[in-house]
Every structure is written in C-alpha cells, then in structure tokens.
Amino acid sequence: xxxxxxxxxxxxxxxxxxxxxxxxxxxxxxxxxxxxxxxxxxxxxxxxxxxxxxxxxxxxxxxxxxxxxxxxxxxxxxxxxxxxxxxxxxxxxxxxxxxxxxxxxxxxxxxxxxxxxxxxxxxxxxxxxxxxxxxxxxxxxxxxxxxxxxxxxxxxxxxxxxxxxxxxxxxxxxxxxxxxxxxxxxxxxxxxxxxxxxxxxxxxxxxxxxxxxxxxxxxxxxxxxxxxxxxxxxxxxxxxxxxxxxxxxxxxxxxxxxxxxxxxxxxxxxxxxxxxxxxxxxxxxxxxxx
Amino acid sequence: xxxxxxxxxxxxxxxxxxxxxxxxxxxxxxxxxxxxxxxxxxxxxxxxxxxxxxxxxxxxxxxxxxxxxxxxxxxxxxxxxxxxxxxxxxxxxxxxxxxxxxxxxxxxxxxxxxxxxxxxxxxxxxxxxxxxxxxxxxxxxxxxxxxxxxxxxxxxxxxxxxxxxxxxxxxxxxxxxxxxxxxxxxxxxxxxxxxxxxxxxxxxxxxxxxxxxxxxxxxxxxxxxxxxxxxxxxxxxxxxxxxxxxxxxxxxxxxxxxxxxxxxxxxxxxxxxxxxxxxxxxxxxxxxxxxxxxxxxxxxxxxxxxxxxxxxxxxxxxxxxxxxxxxxxxxx
Numbered sequence: 001x002x003x004x005x006x007x008x009x010x011x012x013x014x015x016x017x018x019x020x021x022x023x024x025x026x027x028x029x030x031x032x033x034x035x036x037x038x039x040x041x042x043x044x045x046x047x048x049x050x051x052x053x054x055x056x057x058x059x060x061x062x063x064x065x066x067x068x069x070x071x072x073x074x075x076x077x078x079x080x081x082x083x084x085x086x087x088x089x090x091x092x093x094x095x096x097x098x099x100x101x102x103x104x105x106x107x108x109x110x111x112x113x114x115x116x117x118x119x120x121x122x123x124x125x126x127x128x129x130x131x132x133x134x135x136x137x138x139x140x141x142x143x144x145x146x147x148x149x150x151x152x153x154x155x156x157x158x159x160x161x162x163x164x165x166x167x168x169x170x171x172x173x174x175x176x177x178x179x180x181x182x183x184x185x186x187x188x189x190x191x192x193x194x195x196x197x198x199x200x201x202x203x204x205x206x207x208x209x210x211x212x213x214x215x216x217x218x219x220x221x222x223x224x225x226x227x228x229x230x231x232x233x234x235x236x237x238x239x240x241x242x243x244x245x246x247x248x249x250x251x252x253x254x255x256x257x258x259x260x261x262x263x264x265x266x267x268x269x270x271x272x273x274x275x276x277x278x279x280x281x282x283x284x285x286x287x288x289x290x
Numbered sequence: 291x292x293x294x295x296x297x298x299x300x301x302x303x304x305x306x307x308x309x310x311x312x313x314x315x316x317x318x319x320x321x322x323x324x325x326x327x328x329x330x331x332x333x334x335x336x337x338x339x340x341x342x343x344x345x346x347x348x349x350x351x352x353x354x355x356x357x358x359x360x361x362x363x364x365x366x367x368x369x370x371x372x373x374x375x376x377x378x379x380x381x382x383x384x385x386x387x388x389x390x391x392x393x394x395x396x397x398x399x400x401x402x403x404x405x406x407x408x409x410x411x412x413x414x415x416x417x418x419x420x421x422x423x424x425x426x427x428x429x430x431x432x433x434x435x436x437x438x439x440x441x442x443x444x445x446x447x448x449x450x451x452x453x454x455x456x457x458x459x460x461x462x463x464x465x466x467x468x469x470x471x472x473x474x475x476x477x478x479x480x481x482x483x484x485x486x487x488x489x490x491x492x493x494x495x496x497x498x499x500x501x502x503x504x505x506x507x508x509x510x511x512x513x514x515x516x517x518x519x520x521x522x523x524x525x526x527x528x529x530x531x532x533x534x535x536x537x538x539x540x541x542x543x544x545x546x547x548x549x550x551x552x553x554x555x556x557x558x559x560x561x562x563x564x565x566x567x568x569x570x571x572x573x574x575x576x577x578x579x580x581x582x583x584x585x586x587x588x589x590x591x592x593x594x595x596x597x598x599x600x601x602x603x604x605x606x607x608x609x610x611x612x613x614x615x616x617x618x619x620x621x622x
Contacts, residue, residue, distance in 0.1 A: 071462050072412050073438055097410060101418035115465055117409070117478065119358040122388030126422070140470050140479070145360050152361040174466040174523075176537075177433035177616035184529045184536060205536055206528045207507040214468075216529065216536070221461075223471055284474035284504060285467065 001237065001264045003257065004031035004164060006247040007067035007093065009172065009217060011196045014044040020248065021053055025060040027254060028261040031243060032057050033093055035067040035084065037113075039179070039218040040077045041194065047080050051087055058090070067093035070115045071175045071219065091133065104130040114138050114166065115175070119145075121152035124161070134162035136245065139171040142280045143235055150240065162242040167229040168256060168274065169247025170202065170215055170222040171285060180216040200250035213286075225288055228274035230263050291552070292559035293583055294352070294451060295576045298330045298566055303340040303351075305573040310580030313350035315383060316340060317481075317565065321363075322370045323354040324407060325565045326481030338377050350380035354565075356405035358386045358464075358478040368392045375400045383429065385409075385464055390423040404428035406453070407464035407478070411438075413445040420447040427451055427558060431463050436548055436617045440555040449558030455575060456563020457608050458543040458615050460523055468522040473504045484521045491520075501525075516540075518609050544603050544612035546579075547595045549586055571606050578602045 005024055008017065024032060034057070035050045036042050045053070054064040066088040068081050078098065085092055085102045094100045095113035103110040111134040118124050118135060127135075137146055146163070153160050181203055182192040196203070202215030202222055215222040226249070229236065236244070244264070246256060256273070263270040278287025295311035297303035306314045317323030319331040332340065341351045353374040359367040367386070371393045374382045381401035384390050385408035393402055404410055404419050406429040419425045429451045430439065443450055461468070466483075470476035473488045488504040497513030501520045508525035511517050518524040518540025527536045543563070545552065552560065560583070562575055578599050586593045604612055 070465070071409075071433065072415075073434055075441065078412055078414070096412075097408075097415035097418050098412040101414040104418070105414075117358055117386070117464060119386065119479070120361040120364050120388050122361075122364060122391065123386060126387050126391055138467075138478075140467050140476050141360075149361045171467075171471070173471050174461040174468050176461045177435075178460055178538070180537060203529060208510055208526065208528060208533055209507050210528070211506070213506065213527065221468065221537070278474070279471075282474070285471035286506075287474070 001241065002030040002243045003028065003260055003264065004033060004243050004245045005029050005257075006166070006169065006245045007033040007035060007037045008248045009038055009170075009220065009222070010200050010202060010248075010250070011039070011042045011194065011218065012044070012200055012250070013197060016200075017045060018053075020253070021057060023254065025057055025062065027257045029062065029246070029257055031063045031065065033065045033067045035093075037067045037070055037093075037095055038175075038220045039196075040069060040074070040080065041192065042196075042218075044197075047083055051084070054088065054090065063090075065091045065093050065111055067113065068095055068099045070095040070113070070172075071177075072096055072098050073177065100127065100130055107131065109133040111164070112136060114172065119149075121149050121156065124149065124153060125156070125158060128158075128161060132161055134164055134243070136164045136166065139166060139173065140279050140285065142282045143232075143239055144282050147239060160240065163240060164243035164245050165229065165236065165241050166227065167236075167244035167246060167260065168227065169245075169249065170224070170226055171277075171279070172220055172222055173214070173285075174221040176219050176221075179219050180221065181218050184216060223285060225275035225286060227277040228272055229277060229280060230260065230270040231272050232280060233263055233269045291557060291583060293576070293579055294559050294561045296456075296562055296565040296567065296572060297340065298325065298564075299332065300336045300340055301569050302565075302572045304343055305569045306576050307344050307347055307349050309573045309576035311349060311576050313352055313380070313559075314340075314344065315352040315354050315565070317354045318370055318373070320366070320370075321479075321481045322357055322359075322367050324356050324477060324481045325354075326357075327566055328486065330566060334373065334377070341378050345378070352381045352383050352403060353379045354383045354405065355389055356383055356385045356407045357481045359389065360479065364388055368396075371397065371400070381427070387422075390419070390425070394423045398424075401426050403451070404448075405464075406431050409462050409464045411442075413442065413447070416442075416446045416448060429453075429561060432459055432543060433462055433616050436551055439557070439617070440551070443555040443557060451559035451561050452545075452552060452557050453543060454545050454560035454562060454579065455603060456542055457519065458538065458541060458613065460538045460615070469503075472506050472522060484519070489520045516609060539611065540609035541611040541613050542607035543615045544600075544607065545614060545617055546582060546599060546603060548614070548617060549582055549595070550590065550593055553586060553590070567606075574602055575606055
C-alpha cells in the first residue's frame with residue numbers, strides 16, 4: 001500500500017510551503033500531489049514554481065502529480081491548467097472535467113480527483129478510455145459503494161485502475177464562487193488581501209451552541225473533523241486500496257506520515273489518532289462516534 | 291431566448307405553460323432527480339398528460355435525470371431514460387457520465403441537455419460533454435460572473451442556458467456535500483438537500499424558534515423573524531466570535547436587469563428555479579419573465595427592468611430579498 005500527500009488545500013506562506021515539501025522529500029510517502037486546487041489568487045508559488053518543485057521532488061524519488069483547480073471560472077485559470085498539462089511531464093489530478101478534456105486531447109494520464117463525481121463503474125470505464133489511471137472516490141463514498149463499483153468493474157472483465165482513498169485530513173465538502181473567508185472578514189472578494197494566509201488550517205465555524213462544525217477555507221468548505229481511516233486498514237487492504245491519501249496539515253505532518261507508514265507495515269491496525277469517518281461506514285460524514 | 295420554467299407537479303406544469311413558458315422541466319417520483327421531495331414530481335401517467343398538454347400548445351417538456359447513480363442503482367436511471375424516450379419528452383437534463391452515455395447509445399434521437407449538476411464552467415468541459423455525448427445544450431452553474439458567461443457563449447460548442455431567477459444555490463451544483471455531511475442523504479445520490487425527516491423546528495417559551503438538521507443547530511429565530519430554508523448554507527453560525535450568515539443569507543437570485551446582456555451574449559435559454567414551489571409562484575414568476583422577454587424582443591433599445599416586475603419577483607423571493615449573486619463581480 002502506498003502513501004500519498006494530497007494537494008495542500010490551505011494557503012501557506014512561500015517559505016513555509018517550501019519547507020514543508022523539502023521535509024516531505026525525506027518522509028516515507030510514495031506520491032506527492034502538488035499545486036493549487038482551491039483558489040487561483042493564491043500565488044505565493046507561481047505555476048512555474050510548482051512545476052519546478054515537482055521536478056525537484058521527482059528527482060528525490062517521489063511520484064509527483066500536478067493537481068488542478070476544482071472550480072475554474074476565468075480564462076487565466078484555464079491558461080494555468082493548459083500549462084500544467086503541457087509542461088508537467090507527468091500525471092495530472094483532474095478535479096474538474098476541464099482537466100479531463102485537456103488531458104484527453106493531449107494524451108496525458110490523469111488521476112480522477114475527489115470532486116470529479118465518479119459514482120459508478122460505467123462512468124469510471126468511460127474515464128479510463130479518456131486516460132484515467134487512478135481514482136480517488138468522492139468524500140461521501142464509503143466502503144460499500146466502492147466495493148460495489150469495484151465488483152461491477154471486475155464483473156465486466158476490466159481491471160480496476162489504482163484506487164486511492166482519503167485516509168487522513170479534513171474532508172473537502174463544497175466549493176463556491178463566493179470566498180467565505182473574505183465574507184467572514186468583511187472584505188470584497190476582489191480585494192481579499194489574501195487573508196486566508198492567516199488560517200493555515202482554515203477558519204473554524206461553529207454552531208450557535210459552540211459545537212465545532214465546519215472549516216472555511218477561501219471558496220472551499222471543509223468538515224471540521226479530521227478524518228482518520230487508520231483503524232480501518234484491514235478493510236482498506238481487503239478492498240484493494242492501493243494508495244492512502246493524507247491531506248497536509250499545518251502541524252505535526254511528519255508524525256502523521258510516520259504513524260501511517262508504521263501502520264501499513266504492521267499486521268495490527270493502528271489506534272485512532274483523529275475522528276472516525278461516518279461516510280466510510282455509510283453514515284453521515286460527521287458521524288464520528290463508534 | 292427560451293423561457294424554461296419549473297414544474298413540480300401537473301398543476302404547476304399547466305400553470306407554467308399557460309403563463310407563457312416555452313419549456314418546462316419535470317422529474318419522476320424517485321431519486322433520479324435533484325428534487326426528490328415527498329409530494330413532488332410526476333407519475334408516468336401525469337408526465338404523459340403533462341407532455342400532451344405542452345405539446346398541444348407547441349411547448350416542450352424536459353425530464354430532469356440529474357442525480358448520480360451508484361453502480362447498483364444505475365439500471366433505475368437507465369429505465370428513466372427509456373421512459374423519457376417512450377413518453378416523448380423533448381430532452382433529458384442529465385449530469386452523470388454513465389446516464390448520458392446510455393442515452394446517447396440507446397436513444398440517440400432524444401436530445402440531451404447537460405444539467406447544472408454537471409458543474410461545467412469552461413469551454414473544455416463543455417467540449418468534453420459535446421464530443422462524448424453530443425449534448426445540444428448546457429445549463430451553467432450559478433458561479434460565473436456575467437462577463438464570464440458572455441465569454442463562454444463565444445467559446446462554447448453548444449448553446450447555453452443560465453439561471454435567471456429562484457432560490458440561490460451558492461455552492462457549485464453537483465459538488466456540495468454539506469447536507470450529506472450532516473444527514474448522510476446526499477443531493478447527488480438521493481436528490482435531496484436537507485431532507486424533511488432530518489429537520490426539526492423547536493418553539494421556545496419566549497416565542498423564539500430553533501431549527502436543527504439531524505440535531506445540528508442550523509439557526510435560531512426571533513419571534514417575528516422570517517425563517518429561510520433549513521439548509522446548512524442559509525444558517526447562522528459563529529466565526530471569529532461573531533454570529534452571522536457565514537455562507538449565505540436567505541435570498542433569491544434575480545437577473546432581470548441583466549436580460550439585455552444575456553440576450554446579446556447569445557444565451558439560448560433562461561431558467562427559473564423552483565420545482566418545490568407552488569402553482570402561484572410558478573404562474574406569477576413565469577408571467578413576469580414572459581412579459582419582460584416579450585417587451586425586450588419587441589423593443590430591445592428601449593427596454594428597462596420595470597419596477598412592477600421587480601416587485602412581483604421580490605415578493606416570491608426567499609426572505610423577500612434578491613441578489614445578482616455571482617453575476618455581480620463584487621459579490622463576496
């Protein structure tokens with residue numbers, strides 16, 4: 001079983017980002033997803049910087065995948081996507097059909113990211129014809145749905161592409177044209193001042209009963225809970241999961257990677273280090289109680 | 291520009307047609323469409339009746355099959371496509387690749403419109419759907435500015451339909467799991483946002499009301515305060531020590547004043563949201579937009595949004611407020 005670092009969902013200062021990935025070069029992760037998936041205004045690293053960083057990490061032995069935006073609205077954003085596909089020299093994580101089409105037109109292999117809405121074997125098969133090589137199911141798909149899909153692929157006499165599941169991190173739940181960080185700080189979206197750089201793990205949102213509920217991350221909304229599928233490792237193995245995705249957090253990521261690295265080599269499942277995922281068990285996503 | 295109106299049931303369909311809709315969109319009474327609410331939608335017989343009613347008056351009926359089947363349930367969606375063809379629907383409105391693929395192969399003569407749930411916001415995404423499934427129209431998600439809509443009209447391989455009026459879904463359609471995170475019932479998979487069985491209103495002794503979604507407090511209202519829809523995105527929450535509508539106020543999208551720009555851009559159709567709304571809403575909103583479009587057609591140079599139209603539309607808006615939403619650059 002391989003470990004991946006999912007794309008950085010938050011906006012970190014340039015030096016922090018470089019420090020994170022230079023450290024990650026020595027971590028026991030096999031795959032690193034790089035690039036901006038949430039907001040195109042986040043330009044501490046330019047597209048060229050991300051591509052250069054990809055080359056650097058690839059040289060250290062990692063498989064590098066360039067991730068693309070989940071929501072593309074402007075021509076300039078499409079321009080960035082075209083450049084990633086043309087110059088990336090590797091796989092692309094397609095988080096939108098725009099990326100699927102550009103990869104298809106250029107014959108570039110792609111990973112179907114969790115926002116691509118692949119829910120059944122027939123859709124997966126169509127995308128495999130287009131160049132899909134790895135599939136990350138959407139956040140709400142738990143083990144029963146994934147198993148049904150896998151069985152239907154195998155029953156059709158096809159091979160499954162690589163299967164990657166989100167094992168650790170805050171789940172990306174929604175995207176909007178609105179910037180919720182700008183709204184919370186009462187600044188116009190066009191003059192946001194890049195304030196989400198002040199929230200390296202997102203901006204907490206609680207109910208009026210002080211119950212932590214969601215995280216605001218620019219135009220993205222995440223669940224507040226950090227999901228941990230470590231204890232479900234036997235089930236993940238049995239399901240044929242090839243890659244465990246760990247989403248970068250601001251603090252302690254080296255330890256989290258070490259925890260999962262130990263777990264993947266151990267016959268015993270590890271203790272839970274964060275919240276149980278309701279989604280994985282066919283329940284509401286925030287159902288964290290056992 | 292075609293006017294496409296919501297039909298949650300047969301009386302609403304007839305009201306929309308009578309009020310001047312060029313086309314209506316409807317759903318079956320199951321999870322194949324994104325408004326799978328109890329008491330809403332069409333039986334086969336009602337749909338056949340509705341199609342006959344519309345066709346007799348030269349109008350069209352589109353069937354929304356805009357949810358995402360998992361592998362085990364795909365045959366149900368395929369059967370719904372077969373039904374649309376058999377009953378003589380003028381098009382299906384679909385988002386999911388396998389559903390579109392099945393329709394393309396099995397009923398090539400049945401027109402395929404890409405649903406807003408397909409989240410296509412760029413020319414390459416539209417190209418994909420056009421090349422793969424021969425879609426003849428696409429409905430744009432409510433996330434683009436009017437400038438971006440204009441640009442997309444120039445580069446899209448297919449005619450475009452945009453939302454003109456109705457409750458504002460602020461997340462990219464087809465990509466929102468907020469309701470599913472709280473309830474497990476998902477708009478994409480089950481066709482419902484904030485299912486009624488998870489919504490609980492509590493009246494307090496002091497006259498205040500609370501609304502919970504699967505036990506999560508979404509909002510609390512003062513005695514005289516009007517309540518919006520009980521969805522996560524319209525609730526009030528605490529961020530940075532302040533309590534406010536952190537995601538969106540209860541408000542509706544209203545693009546009436548943009549009508550000339552949308553027409554000049556070459557937008558093929560304007561869509562009214564609201565299959566969950568009653569006959570009075572459908573009739574009144576349809577009549578208003580029909581009038582506005584007709585006046586624009588007869589005299590594009592002298593057109594302006596009449597106050598009476600705006601008054602009527604505001605009356606039907608959620609929370610009696612409207613916004614240009616993302617069409618407006620300063621929206622945040």
